[in-house]
Amino acid sequence: MKAIVNISLKAGVLDSQGKAVHHALDSLQFSSVEDVRVGKQIVLQLTETDREKAMSEVTKMCEEILANTVIEDYTIELI
Amino acid sequence: MKVTILQFPGTNCEYDTEHAFASLGAETQIIWHKEEALPSDTDLLVVAGGFSYGDYLRSGAIAKFSPVMKAVTAYAESGGKVLGICNGFQVLTEAGLLPGALKRNDGLHFISKHHTLKVENNDNIFLEKLNSGDVVNIPIAHHDGNYFIDEAGLAELEANNQILLRYTDENGAIDNPNGSVSSIAGVCNKSKNVFGLMPHPERAMESILGSDDGVKMLEGFLAS
Numbered sequence: 001m002k003a004i005v006n007i008s009l010k011a012g013v014l015d016s017q018g019k020a021v022h023h024a025l026d027s028l029q030f031s032s033v034e035d036v037r038v039g040k041q042i043v044l045q046l047t048e049t050d051r052e053k054a055m056s057e058v059t060k061m062c063e064e065i066l067a068n069t070v071i072e073d074y075t076i077e078l079i
Numbered sequence: 080m081k082v083t084i085l086q087f088p089g090t091n092c093e094y095d096t097e098h099a100f101a102s103l104g105a106e107t108q109i110i111w112h113k114e115e116a117l118p119s120d121t122d123l124l125v126v127a128g129g130f131s132y133g134d135y136l137r138s139g140a141i142a143k144f145s146p147v148m149k150a151v152t153a154y155a156e157s158g159g160k161v162l163g164i165c166n167g168f169q170v171l172t173e174a175g176l177l178p179g180a181l182k183r184n185d186g187l188h189f190i191s192k193h194h195t196l197k198v199e200n201n202d203n204i205f206l207e208k209l210n211s212g213d214v215v216n217i218p219i220a221h222h223d224g225n226y227f228i229d230e231a232g233l234a235e236l237e238a239n240n241q242i243l244l245r246y247t248d249e250n251g252a253i254d255n256p257n258g259s260v261s262s263i264a265g266v267c268n269k270s271k272n273v274f275g276l277m278p279h280p281e282r283a284m285e286s287i288l289g290s291d292d293g294v295k296m297l298e299g300f301l302a303s
Contacts, residue, residue, distance in 0.1 A: 009182070013227060014258065016185045065144070068137055068173065070180040071227050 001046045003058045004077040007067045008039030042066055051078055080105045080301050083121040085151070085167070087112045087142045092128035092164065092281065099281035099293065100125075105301055112145035123160045123300055124151065126167030128220075128279060138181060138223040139169030148174055160204060161273040162300055165221055168265070168275030177268055177275045178236065179228035184221070185258025191220040193289055194256055196264050196278060197247040200240040203271045208299035214251050215292035217278040219264075224277040226259035226266070233261060241267050244276055 009015045015037050022036040044061075048054040058076050067074040082100045086093045086109050097107045108118055117124060132141035142148070148170075155161045155176050163171040171177045184190060198206055198213040209215070228236065236242050244265035248254040255262040257277075265276030283293030 013182070014185065016183055016187055016225075016258070020187055065136070065140060068140065068180050070172075070229075071182055 001049060001051070001054055002079050003044040003046055003054060004079065005042040005044065005058065005062060005066055005074055006039055006077075007042070007062075007072050007074045008037050009071055010073050013071050054078055080122050081118065081120045082107045082123045082125060082301070083118050084109045084125045084127050085112060085147060086110065086127070087129070087131035087145060087170075089131045089133055090127050090129035090166070092166075092279065095279075096125055096127045096164070096281045099284050099297055100301070102284060103294070103297055103301060110147065112142070112147045115146050115150060117147075117150050117154055121154070121159065123162060124154055126151070126161070126163040126170050128165030128167055131166055131170060134166075134223070137169075137173070139166060139171075139173040142166075142170045143174040152176065155268075155273050158270070158272055160300075162205070163273075163275035164279060164281065165224075165277055168277055169223060171273060171275045176273050177266060178232055178241075179226055179260075179263075179266065181223045181277070182225045182227050183223055184225050184256075189220075189222040190224070190256055192218065192256075194219045194278065195247055195249045195254070196244045197251045199242045199245055201243075202240060203243065203267055203274070204299075204302070205267065205271075205274045206243055206296065206299050207302060208295045212251065214247060214249055215296065216249075216283065216290040217280050217292055217296075218282045218289070219256065219278045221257070221277050224259065225257045226263045226277070228260055228263075236263075236266060239269055241269065241271070243267055243274060244278070
C-alpha cells in the first residue's frame with residue numbers, strides 16, 4: 001500500500017513561496033488564480049496491508065517528524 | 080567553565096564557536112551527535128550553527144532524532160544551560176525545547192549580513208552582561224530564520240519576558256529582515272535556561288572583522 005502525505009503551511013501562516021508563485025502567475029497573465037499555497041508531498045511505500053493500521057502509523061509519522069504541527073497541516077491518502 | 084558544543088553531520092559553526100569561547104578563557108569540547116551522554120562537567124551546552132542533515136525535510140527536523148538529543152533534553156530539563164545558535168535554534172524548536180518554529184524568510188532569499196538587534200530582556204542567565212534596550216551589531220546568515228508563533232504563544236512569550244532579542248535598526252526601532260513574528264531574533268524557554276537565536280554572536284568577536292559586540296553576549300553565556 002502507498003501513503004501519500006501532503007504537507008502545507010497552516011491557513012493563517014504566511015506562505016511566501018505561494019505568494020511569489022502567485023505573483024509570477026499574475027505576471028504571466030494567469031489572472032484567474034485567487035490564491036496559491038506551496039507544499040510538499042511525501043510518498044511512502046508501506047508493507048502494512050491493513051488500512052486502519054497504516055493510517056494510524058502514518059498519522060504518528062506526521063505528528064513526530066514529517067510535519068511540524070506548529071506551522072504545518074498534513075493530509076494522508078492511502079492508495 | 081566548560082562549554083560543550085554539538086556537532087551533527089552538516090554542522091559548520093562548531094569550530095568558530097569553539098574559537099570564540101576559548102578566546103574568553105573557557106574550556107571547550109566538541110562532541111559528535113552519536114554520543115549518548117554529555118561530558119558530566121558541562122556548564123554550557125551549545126547547539127552550533129550550520130545545516131544539520133542538509134536541512135532535509137525541514138531545518139533541524141532530522142537532527143532532533145540524533146542519539147545525543149535525549150541527553151540534551153534531559154540536561155535542559157534538569158536545569159542545564161543550553162544555547163542554540165542559528166541551526167541550533169531550529170533544532171531546539173523542532174525538539175520542543177523552545178516554543179515556535181522557524182520558517183522560510185519572507186523574501187525567500189538567504190540573508191547574510193550584519194544586523195542590529197535590541198536587547199529586550201536581560202533578566203536571564205544569558206544576557207545579564209547587557210542592558211535592556213542595548214543595541215548590538217551581530218551577523219545573520221540564514222534562509223529559514225522567519226520566527227513563527229501563534230498569537231496566544233506570542234502573548235505568553237511577552238508576559239514571561241521570553242523575547243530576548245529583536246531585529247531593529249541602530250536606533251532600536253523595529254527593522255525586520257526576514258518576516259519574523261514581532262521581529263523576534265531570539266527567545267528563551269519559560270524556565271529561562273534554554274536560549275535560541277538566529278544571529279551569530281560567535282562571528283562578532285573582533286572589531287577588525289566588523290563587530291566585537293558578540294564578546295559581551297558570550298561573556299554573559301559564560302557567567303553562571
